[in-house]
Amino acid sequence: MATLSDVARRAGVSPATASRVINGSSKPVTEELRERVLRAVADLQYVPNAHAQLLARSHRVAVGVIVHDVSDPYFAEITRGLQRVATDQGRLLTICNSYRDPDRELEYVELLRGQQVAAIILAGSGYHDATFTSLLNEKLAAYEATGGRVAVIGRHEHSGDAVMPDNRAGGRLIGAELYELGHRAIGVVAGPAVLTTTTDRLTGLRESLAAHGLSLPAHRVRHAEFDRDSGVAATAALLDADPELTAIVALNDSMAIGALALLRSRSVAVPRQVSVIGFDDMPIARDVTPALTTVRLPLVDMGARAMSLALDPGAAVPRVEILPAEVVRRDSTGPAPAPTTRVR
Amino acid sequence: MATLSDVARRAGVSPATASRVINGSSKPVTEELRERVLRAVADLQYVPNAHAQLLARSHRVAVGVIVHDVSDPYFAEITRGLQRVATDQGRLLTICNSYRDPDRELEYVELLRGQQVAAIILAGSGYHDATFTSLLNEKLAAYEATGGRVAVIGRHEHSGDAVMPDNRAGGRLIGAELYELGHRAIGVVAGPAVLTTTTDRLTGLRESLAAHGLSLPAHRVRHAEFDRDSGVAATAALLDADPELTAIVALNDSMAIGALALLRSRSVAVPRQVSVIGFDDMPIARDVTPALTTVRLPLVDMGARAMSLALDPGAAVPRVEILPAEVVRRDSTGPAPAPTTRVR
DNA sequence: AAAGATCAGGCAAGCGCTTTCCTGAGGAGC
């Protein structure tokens, strides 16, 4: 690999001069030398060693983000927002997939710290796990102590800049919506109980049902992974245990799509017999049949804001931006059926 | 940020010794010193500077991949395969989104070179663009000359290790399938004409139609971006110009989903009036309605193999693995309608 | 008991680059 000194030698100048023309330093260099250096760079196909540069300037430029899984549309959208702002500001984004493994999350914080990133963004859900949380906070604190910036998306115990989708309000919207449509027997296909995202959404839902005197018994809530196939299984279990249900709430769209698939396979008409409502409004939601009613979260915007917070020199007090959720009505929800038309 | 010397000083040893215990060097260190160092590491929350390490050892460990867009399910799947093998081998994966911009692709090659990656994987489609191609090859050659490994997915002019989905055979399968079903008036919703993926699939389709004496006139092929909304627009244009069509071939699933959406909005029954067939078999294909008939490509496997090739010390001759395509029959295709039931 | 072997630990060079500070040459001013 050609080095700076190779370039300098070939151009007949010192490495200092070569460095200056290559990086467009403010220090003036004669046109002639400049050209000789540029020619040498081209001849040698020289590319600066990024690590050496990073070491020499002590000025961190990259930013790291830890997500559960970028190929999950939820995170794909958030990442798009992060990426946009990062690129605008000439920052490199390193993406780490934790695959919902808390240990891996911790490892990645260290890794990013070692990479000398300027900021770390935590985009996944928080965990209900005190040991993990305190370990994470310790590591983040150590990072922040050395001037690193941290921003989180969603509820984490970390006290600092944060972007918070209003999951709880979203849950409430779902409850209100279904109540209005006359649903009284509601089943919930929930994500892992250990995630704050799950519990927040569930809490909101419970609140609004309670406001109407309805309760949500534990057997009508099934926890599973936040993916399509788990949605299928959980919906099946729910329906088998409780054929009276007239509405299924899935706590994310992937699971809702699973619910739709299961209902179709059992020839249950949606929304005539059972209504289905999702959460997140990922792009595909409008293309399934029936098109999915869901709660929209401004995912791209959440990413963009988190990155802005992370790159903005920290304010004295933590900044918390709460982003609203809203119902998007499509075709998978309808009035609760009259008793005679109920499933079975 | 705490440095190695800080740790060494606190432990009362030389940096050399500290380095040795931290990295588990083969050189023996007394138990007592080892413990002192480890304690200092913990006290200081020391994390080695990855860039300094990389500079000191000259041993590259990261791998870079350039894709069009990870949030596109096609690349998400491929990336999953890449990631799996990379992780198994203890490699870090840097993902770069070119967003189908050739210039950005070139930049990323340089960037990855500067990052000292051990290998570069090109996962996007090739371009029909001689200038770009030769520029790219030049850059890749320069990289390979310094010991870097390169593997490509799909057809590129690069002569080296490659994983090739059999796009052309896939195109032929589509032609055969539709012909069997009696379709004679076929429209194609194609991707950008500049991508080899598009032209290969189209070539295969043309071949099999030609084998049955059918031709595919230019006005029945609409080129657009490889995404859902472009699929909507292209399908609309196709149908407006040619209401006789009984089948729509979309050259990827995103566009096929767009086609389905448009047909639904026009109340055209699929597959009774018009059949739709896609390409790629992304996960969502089975969940749209009607479930999408498509050509399956082993995406995850393609990624895994490409990474294996890239990490395997190069063979003397380029290795090319061709992965087969296969038709997945679902509900969006059916027999061509009798003339009377045709659209309009 | 003396000489050689063995071994833990430290010294220092060097990875490729940036940047401060210095030098020497040319130009301006008297």
Added chain:
DNA sequence: GCTCCTCAGGAAAGCGCTTGCCTGATCTTT
């Protein structure tokens, strides 16, 4: 014609780490 200033270019230190080589101490051998 001499001094002083200006300015382009180079020398060298240093970013944080690894590792080959050397040293001094302890152990083995006859």
